[in-house]
Amino acid sequence: MNYIDIFTYIARTHGGIIETSVAVEQGVSKAMLSKLCKQGKIQRIARGQYILPDDVQDELYSISLRGDALIFSHETALFLHGISDRTPFEHTLTVPSGHAVPLSVQAECKVYFIKPELFELGRTTVKTPFGNDVPCYDLERTVCDVIRSRNKLGTETFLSALRMYARNPKKNLNRLSTYAKQLRVAGVLRQYLEVLL
Secondary structure (H helix, E strand, C coil): CCHHHHHHHHHHHCCCCEEHHHHHHCCCCHHHHHHHHHCCCCEEEECCEEECCCCCCCHHHHHHCCCCCCEECHHHHHHHCCCCCCCCCCEEEEEECCCCCCHHHHHHEEEEEECHHHHCCCEEEEECCCCCEEEEECHHHHHHHHHHCHHHHCHHHHHHHHHHHHHCCCCCHHHHHHHHHHCCCHHHHHHHHHHHC
């Protein structure tokens, strides 16, 4: 059995990442995965995830595969939507309160918790710079999250995000207003938008 051909096929069809579960489905044992990793034929990037040695890891996609209740938010969502002028040092995501977050995600990301009933509000899918689909909040939810966390993010990040949103031709002010009411930031949002619009 030519394992490299199997791994190349899995990587091409799964966003560059070889997950243990997918490899096992293709007839590769966990012991063989470990052996090939030690030989340098594949490279471990996280528990249950490998890439081919010459491939570049899509970090956002890798993180998104580690849990079913993870949505990129705040600075990472700003970056994915193109309304941030910098790549985040640490990725940010939101999970429902009470949900267990994998240790590898806690180690690599800033995690925000939200009431379960507000978790899906504004959920969408966007492409990473590598072209893989990941869960992310839409622009309007992201603006509301940035307002809610403005003291943690810093004034420069917060105001820059609002300015870029105000200039964005894809903005949806009605949706923004609806989300702001549900997330209880309507008053603060109004103060800033009156200056920016």
